[in-house]
Amino acid sequence: MMKKAMILLTIICLLCACSCSPTPHSQTEGxxxxxxxxxxxxxxxxxxxxxxxxxVELKQKASQPQSLEASYFYNKLIYENYYxxxxxxALFYIEKNYALASQHDKTDRIVECYLAKAKVYSAIGLLDEAYEVLDKARQLPMSREIKLxxxxxxxxxxxxxxxxxxxPLLDEVHAYGDSLMTIETNQSSPYYLWGRFWNETDAEKKPEVCRxxxxxxxTMEADDLWYAQLCFATGILSSATxxxxxxxxxxxxxLCADISRVNRNLPSLLIVASYAREIDxxxxxxRFMKAYMGMLNDYPDRVRGGTIHVPIMRLYDSTVAHLEEEAKKRNAFIGGxxxxxxxxxxxxVFVYMLFKKQLKLRKQLSQSNRELDVNLQLLSEHQKELQIAHDSLSESSKQLVEVNERLQEASFLKEEYIGKLFAVCSDYLEKIVNFRKSIHRKLKAKQYDDLLKMTAPNDSTMSNEMKEFNNHFDSIFLSIFPNFLEELNTLLKPEEHIVVRNEEKLNTDIRIYALVRLGINNSVKIAKILGVSPQTIYNSRMKMRGRIIASxxxxxxxxxKIGGWKAPDEPLPEEF
Structure with a gap:
């Protein structure tokens, strides 16, 4: 319930925020x-x-002594910027150039000054004066450029x-546009395009002219003198299409190009202001209307000055209607x-009541949580006790496994040793029987000297017997632990590894630790079994102490532990 209330509160806040946000009235591009x-x-x-x-820079250059052409050139640059x-x-510097041209009888320059005057007169609405100077220019010869x-x-x-x-536009406009196109046939020329713009009356061809x-x-730069004029023509044709x-x-x-040149004669600014009014x-x-009015004050234009009241009244009516609409919206907004x-x-109020109820439920839940924590603590203690019992049982099982492994190893060794022992005993019994038979024959034959030789102590005979015993021991032991030497070497330093001769299977050092592996730990017993002295066993142990890696x-x-089964970690005898 509390969650639903918070959702409803959020929705209301969002509605308020949306109501306060302004609504766009025009397209982003515009x-x-x-x-x-x-x-x-x-x-x-x-x-x-x-x-x-x-x-200032141009006037300084114009004031310096120079040729007629240079003076005319700088004066022209000045009045073009003043235009x-x-x-x-602008008229002042045009008159200066006119005087220079008249003084030196430069017809092209005179016509150029007439056209400059006509441009200024037409711009400020002195149409009679403009007509008069254009008529004077018409009567003089003109070059192709001047005629354009x-x-x-x-x-x-x-x-x-x-x-x-x-x-409406008079026939003269179309005629002069056609004249421009007749003289300038290059379709990318500004003169041709300007003439085509004024001459084109076919509505179906206007999109092509606009293109x-x-x-x-x-493709033009913004500082080109034709740039603003052709932009104006493009705007008019785009509106018509x-x-x-x-x-x-x-x-x-x-307009941006004209403003950068400080042009105050901007009729298209009034058109843009009207368009801005239309899209609210x-x-x-x-802002644009005020700028246009300011330009009219600085640069009076009789042509458009008489018609400015129409867009001003339209803008005023739109502003009043907009304010009334905003007032209605504001009143509706306040009511909402x-x-x-x-x-x-x-x-x-509803949320507050729910909050109090939730607070009470939280207290009850907190009490339940505390009781649950106590029970969880008791359960945790029981789990610890069970874990201790489990660990004890695991340890017992581990010990049982080790005992079982020892029994398995002992059983295995017994089986192997018994079989091998019976074979060795059988061999020795057979030797004893054969030896007794040989003695019996010698006695019957009264060959006492031979008997003395046979029974006399002989180191060579004992050595052969011991060698045969060692061979039997090596064969039996390696059949049970075939990798004993390799595993023993892993316990030694790399440079101290034991290598046996080709004719040997094991040597005395290896046999000592082979007997240790079989569970015989007493040095005296090991010495008797191997037929060596206890000192030999001691020397071998001391020698091995310097070769091992661990203690x-x-x-x-x-x-x-070599051989697979792990012998239990019993205390070692003093000898080891």
Whole structure:
């Protein structure tokens, strides 16, 4: 019961946590692009300082005495940097270049200055002035490059005019786009793509144009002057084909490039702000709208300034609706929290009652555990007593096994020795019988001299008899313990191993310990059996003491265990 209550409490806490967590209102990809644009706007002051430093450097170079071409070149760089940042300064340096070009009658330079003026005039909404300078440029001869730029500025003028008068794109736009494509036939050229963008009216071909623009933009550097323009065109066509993700992606790419060049004429920023409003990213929408309004103050644009109230009102309406929706959610959330708090209070009382009941059960269980511990202790003591009895029984069984092994060994030795002994005795009886027969024949024949020779003490005869006895002993012993020598050598140091001659089976040293293995421990008895003196036995033992690995006592015990059966660890006689 307690477990169920805790599970229910956990579920309620999780519900509270889920209710408190914010709900995402936009896709992850869109949020990423909006965040990237926001980061670029946050760095606009840094970009401004970089541009100011660049302009100071250019002005210093332009102020130095130099050729006409150099002065014109630096003035052009200055007004190109001022173009979308400060139109007054841009026009000032354009006029300086115009004066230089007029003074030296440089027609291409004059046309270039006209086009630069038209670009500034179109950007700030001075459309009549833009038309006038474009018309002046039209009347002058142009090179191929200047003509391409002329058509670009005509497109810009007519597109601005269409926005200002809120009218559809005029035929002039399509005509100038076609002119660009006629002069520049390279399909990867920005001029061709710009003309194709303005000229294409077939909805089925717009995806193809959009693809061409994307491929070209993706190969360009962000500091290319065409980069932002082609990104703008890609964004418009992506929107027309329903590809909102690429629309936002390329708008943001172009905006980031323009912001890094301190461009304050950013119509696509208003489009991105409107898109952020549509996907309920109102924080970004307000941020971008404020940035756009600030740019309009710094760089007035009559074309878009008159239409800015429409997206502002839409953003305001969306913000109000969003706040009302949030207020409803907040009220519902507060009501839900109050209900959950009431349920939680009841549950806590219930848990407290269960806790008291569980505490009582724990005390009873603790008492039962103590009684069980006492019983377990008694049981443990009984088990120890049983273990002691079991160990005693095991020891008795072990001793019984050892006694049984001794009996088996004794029985085995008796059987082996009796059989061998009977054979040896039989041989000696036969020798005695034959010896008596020989004596009897000699007596009957009265061959007393031969009898004296036969019965006289003879070392050679005794040696042969002893040798024959040793051979019998070696054969009998090795038949019972065939690996005795190998096992005896394992008890000796490696350099002290015993090696017998080829004609021998055992030598005197080995026979001494062979008799020990058979249970004969007395040195005097061993000396009599082997036909040697007790001193010989003693000398052999002393010699062996320096050859063994373990102590002498342990060595004797190990010898008595050679052959499989383990002899009991009995006290050794004094001789050993």
């Amino acid at each position: 949020r990423e692009y909006l965040s990237r644009l926001d980061s670029a706007l946050n760095r606009k002051e840094e970009y401004r300082r970089i541009l100011d430093n660049k302009l 979308s940042f400060s139109y007054d300064s 730029e002329y058509y670009v500025q005509q497109l810009y003028y007519w597109s601005q005019r269409s926005i200002y008068y809120n009218s 061409m623009l994307r491929e070209r933009v993706d 329903g590809d909102s993700e690429n629309m936002l992606k390329y708008y943001v790419k172009g 990213e109102l924080v970004y929408a307000n 929290i109050a209900a959950m708090a009431f349920i939680l209070l009841i549950l806590l 002498e006592e342990e060595f004797i015990r190990q010898v008595r």
